[in-house]
Each structure stands twice: as C-alpha cells, then as structure tokens.
Amino acid sequence: MKWKGGRKSSNVDDRRAASGGGRGMPSRGTLMLLWPIIRPLLRTKLGWAIIGLGVVAYMSGFNPLSMLGMNGTPAAPIDQAEDDRNAAFISTVLASTEDVWKKELPGYREPVMVLYRGGTQSGCGFANSAVGPFYCPADQKVYLDLSFFDELSKTHDAPGDFAQAYVLAHEIGHHIQNLQGTLAKVQQAKQQWGNTQKANALQVRVELQADCYAGVWAHHAHKRFNILEEGDVEEALRAASAIGDDTLQRRSTGTVRPDAFTHGSAEQRVEWFRRGLRSGDIRQCNTFQ
Template structure:
C-alpha cells in the first residue's frame, strides 16, 4: 500500500506503557465454573483473528452483540504520538477509513459518519465490554464505539499463519471498522435482539452473517479508497487480503487447534466464505452488495 500522502487519524488513543498491562491466562471462570483447557484453546482459536472476548463465546454471545458493562475507563494518556512505522501506518489506515466512510455515508446513505476511536494497548485494558486482552486479537466494542488492538498481533498473523503484508494489516483494521459501521446502521442491535430468542447454534449462525458482512464492508472500503486514489493499492495487495481471509476461517482455525471441525460452533465463517465476501466488497465497492443476512448461500 502507498500511504505516503495519507493524513493520519487523530482518533487514536495510545494506552501502551500506561500501566494497564499484565493479567490474562487460561482457566477462564464462567458462571462459577472453570472452562477446561481444550475448550479454551478452541475458543481462543475461533476468536483470535478479528476476534472477540473468548469468555463471551462460552456464554453464547460476542462482544459485537454484548451489553456494555460498567468498567473503569483508562485515564487519558498525555504523551507525544508514537512515530514508529507500524503505529504511523495504523493511524494512516484509520484516517483513510474515516475519509472513505464519510464519503460513502454521505453519497450512498445520506447520513453522517461518526468515526470510532482506535485504542492501542498491550497486555490488557478496560473497555465498556469488559477487560480486553491481547490474546483476544483485535475487537470492536459497541458500548464505547472503540476498536482495540495490540499491534503485536501482526507478528502472530505473519509468523503463525503466514498472512503478512501491509494490506493484510489494513484488512484487520477495516474489518473492525466494518463492525462500527454495522453499529451505526443499527445492524448490530437487531442481531443482538434476534440472538436472544435463538438457540446457541442458531445464534452462532447469525454471528457468522454479521462477521461476513464486516469482511464485505472491509472490501467496500478498499475498493472505494482505491477509486479515490489509484495509487493506494499495489500489485499483490488484494492477494494478501484474500490470503489472510482464508487463513482465519473457523474451519481452518478449528482444525489447527483440535484436529477436527465443528460447524455449529462457527462464529466467523469458513475460509471459503470469508474470502468470498471480502472479494464481494472488493469487486463491487457497493455497500448494498454486502447484505449477508438476505443471502441464501454464504
């Protein structure tokens, strides 16, 4: 990606080194009982990429649909913005998503886009959806309209799953921004209400449609941004994104974690589905083509 001329977002909160690190570990207590290590591994694998709090998976809910919890918020950090390459890259990608979604909301939806805040943290951090931890992977909390990410996640993405590259990293951010778009449009609230009337397996199926729509919205962002700036995407960028989508399908993650696949436990979609919907957004650039809830075949 060529981001040299892109303005950096100012909606970034850097909590790294702010005293919020530490904590975490296996043996998550849920409802007065302790989850076994095998279940923990499966939940972590299923939620690790573009993920959600694994403890909420055990409860049959995701952070995307979770109810905001009363949580002590981190105090504002007053420090000079970090200038390392990855942090600057993240701020530039976020800035591009802001300008792109402002355009889409205005021209296609006749609405005003309210950008989220992106929180950089390490270890753990308080959120309106509970305590966020690095092991969860990046996630979006609708309660405070913030995207949370530990940039060390990108090393895991590259080293463990062979899904590296700048556009792969941008796709991570764009997917979470897709959840913010869903929240602004009321999609997340409708899914939350519907999930409460369903069995766990049915609710998981609905979560898959929500996640695949976020993949499609990430593709819409990239296509629209490329239309505005023909130099943004470089040869191989799209392939990086599709490779990453394939690497983080529920079926692949489950097979790697436990050696077999449990389709009724899917919450994000298969590798094939994630690739298909990311490509749908990339090729059409049309938010109206991302209606995964009306699709007969995912």
C-alpha cells in the same frame, strides 16, 4: 500498500506505554490490573520503596510494566522503531477509512482506535492480547493490540501491510453495523433464541458482512488514493482465509465443526471480501438475505 505521506487519523488513543510499547502514563485499566500487586506493597516500608523505585524508573524512560506479560511472565522485547512504524501505518489506514465512509455514508460518525500492548480496559470489559482486535459497541472504539500483527504473520502465515489493513477495515465494518443498528438487532435475536447453533449462524452473517464492508473500503480507497500495489489483494485474501473458522479449527483440533463457526469459513470470508472489493457497493453486502 502505498501509505507513507498519507494523513494520520486524530482519533487514536495510544495506550502502548501502559504495556511497554511507548511512553506516557499507564492507563486506568492497567492500574486496575496491577492493584492486587500494589495494595500489599502499601502496607510496608519496603513495599513503598519498591513502588518508589518503579515510579522513578518509569519517569526515567524505562517502563517496569513491560517486564510483565499478562500471566506474569517476561514479555517479549519490543522493537520500538518497528512498533512506532506499525502505529503510524495503522493510523493512516484509519484515516483512509474515515475519508471513504464519510463520503459513502452521509452522517458517518468516526470511531476511536485504541492501540495497546498486553492489556487494557474497554467499554466491553478488560481486553488482553489473546482476544485479538475487536470493536466494542458500548464505547464505539476499536481495540488493537499491535502484537496481533506479529501473530498474523508468524502464526497464521498472513504477512503484509494490506493484510493488517484488512483486519482494521473489518473492525470498522462492525462500527458501521453498530451505527446502522444491525448489531443491536442481532444481539436481541440471539437472546430470544437462546440456541447456540442459531446464534452462531447469525454471528457468522455479522462477520461476513464486516468482511464485505472491508472490501468496499478497499475498492474506494484505491480509487481515491491509489493505495494498492501488486500482491496487496492476495495479502488480504490470505489473511481472510487464515482466520476462517475451518482453518483455525483444523489447526487447533484437527477437525472442522461448522455448527461452531462464529466468523465463517475461509471460502466464505474470501468470497464476501471479494464481493465488496469488486462492487464497491455497500448494498451488495446484505449477508442476512
């Protein structure tokens, strides 16, 4: 994907420092997470000394928080240069979504993208790397743990920068649904039904529409900025297929349960992304008909 030299978005809240991915003060969410550890240390002189050493180390450029994973185990070392490159890349992709959707959707309001590693606080509760990228309608922010890109490549066998761009474009699709009122209507319907199978089926439609919106973005981004290189579309399609419900279920349990789908099958996700990519028309993304 051609992205170097492109505009980077200013709507980025970089919290990677709080989990070892950069520099700066820890976020409030991280401090809340560590409070159960810090509180007993405040009761003794030795505890105060440990806290002091941690502060000195942090201010000297070493982040002691990076030594802890979310379950208290050592976190994997981070290649800072690669991490910064990924942050620059995804910030450039975010800028292209802003440029496309401001033109395609009059009155479009840009979301904020929160970059983190390990865990952070969101308007939808505490988020950690296990939940994957997600959009929170409560604060209109996209949350992205950059370690997901490693997982996408190694665990799901879907490497490539355009595969990563597809993931962000999908989450931006949820932001559009929030602006359109779709998410609120779906949530209301799910509450009224109180039926897990029906609720899951409705959520699948939400996810497939976001896939289609991602395709619409790719269509116009290439038209305006010539971003696509040979193999890029295949990267996105491979990613869409790799995170289809049937693929994930088969990998984890060896069986497929369509009634438990919440994002759609690999075939469905690929088809709806292709539909958006081919047409470039958001009106072709009505998955609720």
